[in-house]
Amino acid sequence: MSAAPKKDPAAVEAEVREKIHLEILKRTGAYHANDHVLLPSGHHTTEYIEKTLVTTEPSFTEGLGAVIAKHFAPWPVDVVLSTGPGALILSHCVARAHPSRPVVVYGTKGLSGGKRRVSLPVEFQRLLRPGAKVLLVEDLVSTGSTLSLLIDLVEQHGAHVVGIGCLWRRTSVDCGSKPVFSLVSRDFPTYDPEDCPLCKKGVALNEEFVRRRSHRKPSAVQEPKRG
Numbered sequence: 001m002s003a004a005p006k007k008d009p010a011a012v013e014a015e016v017r018e019k020i021h022l023e024i025l026k027r028t029g030a031y032h033a034n035d036h037v038l039l040p041s042g043h044h045t046t047e048y049i050e051k052t053l054v055t056t057e058p059s060f061t062e063g064l065g066a067v068i069a070k071h072f073a074p075w076p077v078d079v080v081l082s083t084g085p086g087a088l089i090l091s092h093c094v095a096r097a098h099p100s101r102p103v104v105v106y107g108t109k110g111l112s113g114g115k116r117r118v119s120l121p122v123e124f125q126r127l128l129r130p131g132a133k134v135l136l137v138e139d140l141v142s143t144g145s146t147l148s149l150l151i152d153l154v155e156q157h158g159a160h161v162v163g164i165g166c167l168w169r170r171t172s173v174d175c176g177s178k179p180v181f182s183l184v185s186r187d188f189p190t191y192d193p194e195d196c197p198l199c200k201k202g203v204a205l206n207e208e209f210v211r212r213r214s215h216r217k218p219s220a221v222q223e224p225k226r227g
C-alpha cells in the first residue's frame with residue numbers, strides 16, 4: 001500500500017494492521033529493517049526476511065493463523081493445503097481457527113524432469129476429492145510460483161481453491177483471479193550496488209544472509225526469490 005494523499009479509514013486500518021504484523025515478525029527475529037543487506041542476486045536492500053524464522057514462536061503463529069482464518073471464516077473450507085515446513089505450521093494454525101474445521105494436508109516439493117513440482121502424498125488423495133473447497137496457505141509469497149503449483153494440484157483433483165492466505169506477499173506478485181489475504185503486502189526496495197543510497201552514505205554492508213546460504217548444502221538452499 002503506497003502513501004496516498006487521501007486515505008479512507010479501511011486503508012488506514014489495513015496500514016495499522018500491517019505495522020502490528022511487521023512488529024510481530026520483527027520479534028521472531030525473521031524481519032530485519034533499516035539494515036543494508038546484500039541479497040543473493042547481488043542487489044542491496046534495506047529490509048530482509050528470514051523465511052525459516054517466521055513460524056518459530058507458537059503463540060505468534062497461532063495469532064497470525066487466527067487472523068487469516070477469521071478473514072476466510074464466511075467461506076466453507078474442507079481442506080487447508082500448503083507445502084514447505086513453515087507454511088505447514090501456519091496452515092495448522094489457520095485450520096484450527098477456521099469454523100469449518102477443515103483437515104490439513106500438505107504437498108511435497110520436488111523436481112521432475114528438471115521442473116519444480118508439488119505432489120500430494122497418496123494418503124491425502126481421498127481428502128482432496130473432486131468438489132472439495134480448498135484454502136491455500138503460504139508463509140511468504142515472493143514470486144507466486146509455489147502457489148501456481150498448488151493451484152494446479154488442486155485443479156488436477158477436481159477440487160476448488162476458495163482463497164489464498166499468507167503472512168507476507170510481495171505486492172508485485174500476481175495471484176491470478178483467486179482471492180488473496182495477506183497480513184503484510186510489501187516489496188523490498190532493491191538497488192544495484194552502483195546506485196545504492198546506503199553505499200553512497202558509507203553504511204556497512206551486511207553480508208550475513210548470503211554467507212549463511214553458501215554454508216548450506218546445495219539441496220537445502222532455500223530460494224526466497226522462487227517461493
Ligand SMILES: [Zn+2]
Binds near residue numbers: 036
Ligand atoms: Zn549498498
